[in-house]
Amino acid sequence: MTNPISDEIALRIGLAARALPDTPPARLIRVLADAVGLPPTAEKLGGLRVKDLKSAADGELGDIDADALKTALALLKGEGVDEPDPPPPLDAYSDGDMPGSIRVACASNGGEDLDGHFGSARRFLIYQVSADALRLIDARTPQDAGAEDKNAYRAGLIGDCQVLYVASIGGPAAAKVVKADIHPIKDAAGGSARERMVALQRILGDKPPPWLAKVMGQAPEERIRFEAQELGA
Numbered sequence: 001m002t003n004p005i006s007d008e009i010a011l012r013i014g015l016a017a018r019a020l021p022d023t024p025p026a027r028l029i030r031v032l033a034d035a036v037g038l039p040p041t042a043e044k045l046g047g048l049r050v051k052d053l054k055s056a057a058d059g060e061l062g063d064i065d066a067d068a069l070k071t072a073l074a075l076l077k078g079e080g081v082d083e084p085d086p087p088p089p090l091d092a093y094s095d096g097d098m099p100g101s102i103r104v105a106c107a108s109n110g111g112e113d114l115d116g117h118f119g120s121a122r123r124f125l126i127y128q129v130s131a132d133a134l135r136l137i138d139a140r141t142p143q144d145a146g147a148e149d150k151n152a153y154r155a156g157l158i159g160d161c162q163v164l165y166v167a168s169i170g171g172p173a174a175a176k177v178v179k180a181d182i183h184p185i186k187d188a189a190g191g192s193a194r195e196r197m198v199a200l201q202r203i204l205g206d207k208p209p210p211w212l213a214k215v216m217g218q219a220p221e222e223r224i225r226f227e228a229q230e231l232g233a
Helices: 007-018 025-035 042-046 050-059 066-076 150-157 171-179 193-205 210-216
Strands: 102-108 123-129 134-140 163-166 183-186
Touching: 007 025, 007 042, 007 066, 025 050, 050 066, 102 193, 123 193, 134 193, 150 171, 163 193, 171 183, 183 210
Parallel strands: 102 163, 163 183
Antiparallel strands: 102 123, 123 134
């Protein structure tokens, strides 16, 4: 009889499965059974590589984005499995409080950090940002374990935002975000989400790029050209 999977490893597998599109835990366990054998243990998972996940079980996960696989692999190895730091206190906000502002989502795994992969971030920090004001107005935790399309679910969760900052995002997920009229910005360096918002404030008050000027409601003739690196796009 196969030994049961420990609670700790079961938690890792569950979190890793959430990071992968269309991958319930049972599917990931089939892959792990081929890659490292059953039951998966901390020692076995510690030697696992991305290429092992891609090739196991006749390449069942071979078409999944590499960034998502890296995130899942880190979770399988126990990285970031602990409960995330609570979000910082929210600022008071009512619709209409900040004329000329935009709403921005930041993928975060804890605190006020910009460090999340779109498909596995534990929460989205929601900021209201204008040239002269900045407020953290919400912190949204995805509940997508049973979602048929996790990328679409997550895009819908932040559907009232105009901009999304992520540490990483795959092509199919980015397409879902763009389809929801949200502009994704990949910032692999990550760091403080608030510092990123302060930098965005400066751009809002100076020379916003055309797509951002449109979001802000400026007339076409008021928009100017910009370089992608201004926003880290």
